[in-house]
Amino acid sequence: MKPLRVGIILGGMSSEREVSLNSGRNVYDNLDRELYTGIPIFMDAGGRLWIIPWQLVSQNTTMDISDHLEDTARRISYENLKTEIDFAFISLHGKYGDDGCIQGLLELLRIPYTGPGVLASALGMDKYLQQKILQAEGIDVPRSMVIRAWTWQENPEAIKQEILDQFSFPCFTKPTREGSSVGVTRVNDPDSLEQGLTEALKWDNAVLVEEYLDGIEFSAIVLEEDGQAKALELTEIYPQSAYYTYDDKYMPGRCRKFTPPKNIPGDKADQIKQYVLRAYRALGFRSYGRIDGFYLKDGRILITDPNSSSGMAPSSFFFEQAASAGLLPAMIISTLIQNALIIHQEKYGPL
Ligand SMILES: Nc1ncnc2c1ncn2[C@@H]1O[C@H](COP(=O)(O)OP(=O)(O)OP(=O)(O)O)[C@@H](O)[C@H]1O
Ligand SMILES: [Mg+2]
Incomplete structure (x- = not known):
């Protein structure tokens, strides 16, 4: 039997692309070569896919990989992915990676992939x-309050007051959709609250304020x-x-x-x-x-x-x-x- 062609998708568009590179490299290195052929697929910052030579997998940063794409990698369109791989091992993390986006694309292409489907990934x-x-x-779950960017922009003082009424300090602020602690702040006092909210809003259009555990x-x-x-x-x-x-x-x-x-x-x-x-x-x-x-x-x-x-x-x-x-x-x-x-x-x- 021909080994299954496993495309290991790494890099990506999220704040966690360096983490993804580390994950994907480890998956690639540990793939059982008797059963599977590993094909490293790099997703660049624009969402384009490239089949990269194995030598590029050990680069230190996604930027280092990006620098070599034009010379050494092969660009692959979404439609043609199915001609190159039988299976997708998703080593992406964060937005577009484990939030249902790439899962949706792979569903359209009818390529089996690791992890749950679109809805569970989004959840x-x-x-x-x-x-x-x-x-x-x-x-x-922790006691929490969600704050949307537009309500915050409309009336920050009222929002701050609402939080002060409901939470003591420290409390936590975080983007509703991120990972690797990106945008998370331990807010130690009322004076730092605005900073915590602003930091989280850099990463998402909604913030979760949580009681400290x-x-x-x-x-x-x-x-x-x-x-x-x-x-x-x-x-x-x-x-x-x-x-x-x-x-x-x-x-x-x-x-x-x-x-x-x-x-x-x-x-x-x-x-x-x-x-x-x-x-x-x-x-x-x-x-x-x-x-x-x-x-x-x-x-x-x-x-x-x-x-x-x-x-x-x-x-x-x-x-x-x-x-x-x-x-x-x-x-x-x-x-x-x-x-x-x-x-x-x-x-x-x-x-
Ligand atoms: N309510 C809380 N009380 C105390 N510590 C918290 C609270 N919320 C988050 N933390 C701390 O912040 C860290 C990051 O928060 P959280 O797990 O929500 O973020 P994440 O970005 O989704 O992380 P991951 O990489 O695990 O997906 C936690 O591991 C924990 O140490
Ligand atoms: Mg998380």
Whole structure:
């Protein structure tokens, strides 16, 4: 049998394109070569796709790759993607990457791809809508308020007052649709509120203001095998900064992580896993997901950030938790491809 041609799509148009490059490189390096032929596909900042030689995959930044595209890469139109690949491994993150956009394109082209469909991907990206759905399912989420750009521009003083009436400090402001902590601010006092809102509005036209959660932060990978979703061992997170910032996430040595958890008691960890699975199903995630939350000092469990996809760098939660279950990266990547092929066959349309 001819190996399946797996296009690993990396780079992209979002604030997380460098994170995507790291993920995609790791997926490419760990692809089982007996089963699959890896084809690195770079999405440039304008959304154009290029088949790049493997030598470019190890470039340090997406800008370095972009510099070499005209000389060494081959431009490929969306329509022709299907003649080049049988399967798309989406290693993109953020806007246009795991928010339903590329998923929609691949549906039109009838190319099977990793992760859930259009709607669940969009929900995985939208923190405001996911909170509504989780609440309706009886899953606890932080107390929050959404502020649209136009209401803020119309009457900032009234908005500030509304926030002051409802929240104490610190509180958090964040774009409703971003990732990797981009645009997130821990607002320590009323004087810094405007700065937090303005920062979030650089990235989205809606901001979520959230109560501050005091407790242990956790991250949980859910993985499906033979159609059964299971939560892997939880990871407890202790960032160096006042919260888990972009640098804490990606700079080597910046954050202590414990898998399995060190301070969350065993019975609570089991409860968290059940909670996480409920959130996973409520949002319609498929194949895998990364669901983050807090175990509060008062014993409550809150889900803060369900993601329909996850970073896949070597030290990501995904591979750390998989390692704890005895699973090598190559095994996990093969599982995600197999899951996707089954999900694709069972689909009625793009959902
Ligand atoms: N309400 C909150 N209370 C306390 N800390 C928070 C709160 N909201 C966010 N944080 C901190 O900010 C970090 C980033 O927030 P969040 O998870 O919402 O962003 P994200 O950009 O979606 O991250 P990811 O890369 O995990 O998708 C969290 O990991 C956590 O450390
Ligand atoms: Mg997120």
